[in-house]
Amino acid sequence: MLPSLAFALIAAAGLAGGQAFAGDLAAGKSKAEAVCQVCHGLDGQATMAMAANLSGQQKEYIVAQLEAYRQGKRRHEQMNIIAKMLNDDDIENLAEWYSSIKITIEMPN
Numbered sequence: 001m002l003p004s005l006a007f008a009l010i011a012a013a014g015l016a017g018g019q020a021f022a023g024d025l026a027a028g029k030s031k032a033e034a035v036c037q038v039c040h041g042l043d044g045q046a047t048m049a050m051a052a053n054l055s056g057q058q059k060e061y062i063v064a065q066l067e068a069y070r071q072g073k074r075r076h077e078q079m080n081i082i083a084k085m086l087n088d089d090d091i092e093n094l095a096e097w098y099s100s101i102k103i104t105i106e107m108p109n
């Protein structure tokens with residue numbers, strides 16, 4: 001076995017014991033890279049004016065919105081199509097990824 005793979009497996013096993021979503025974070029990142037980053041950025045900062053920033057958003061909120069788009073309860077042509085391609089695990093993992101990005105807030109003076 002490759003040393004790096006062995007390390008990854010040990011790390012994943014170790015984290016899975018303490019933190020429920022450690023494995024999901026990596027899966028969320030790669031899904032975000034493949035599907036979401038063109039509009040929302042890999043870092044969750046929108047690349048276009050009408051796509052929301054997702055970094056630092058509440059995980060529960062992201063899950064709820066993606067489910068609503070998937071079910072057609074929240075309507076938006078592009079997001080309805082995209083959400084229909086996601087399964088429950090994808091939604092959990094993506095919400096984990098974007099909600100885990102730390103942002104800092106600075107209020108205007």
Ligand code: HEC
Nearest residue numbers: 035036038039050051052062065066075076078079082094
């Ligand atoms: C083609 C561009 C595009 C892609 C790709 C895309 N989105 Fe979106 N997304 C948008 C736009 C535009 C909106 C605003 C939709 C609206 O007004 O309801 C949005 C809205 C959202 C929202 C709701 C944000 C809020 O504040 O309520 C979430 C969550 C979201 N997208 C997640 C994702 C995820 C996760 C992916 C990848 C699986 C993704 N999007 C891929 C364009 C995109």
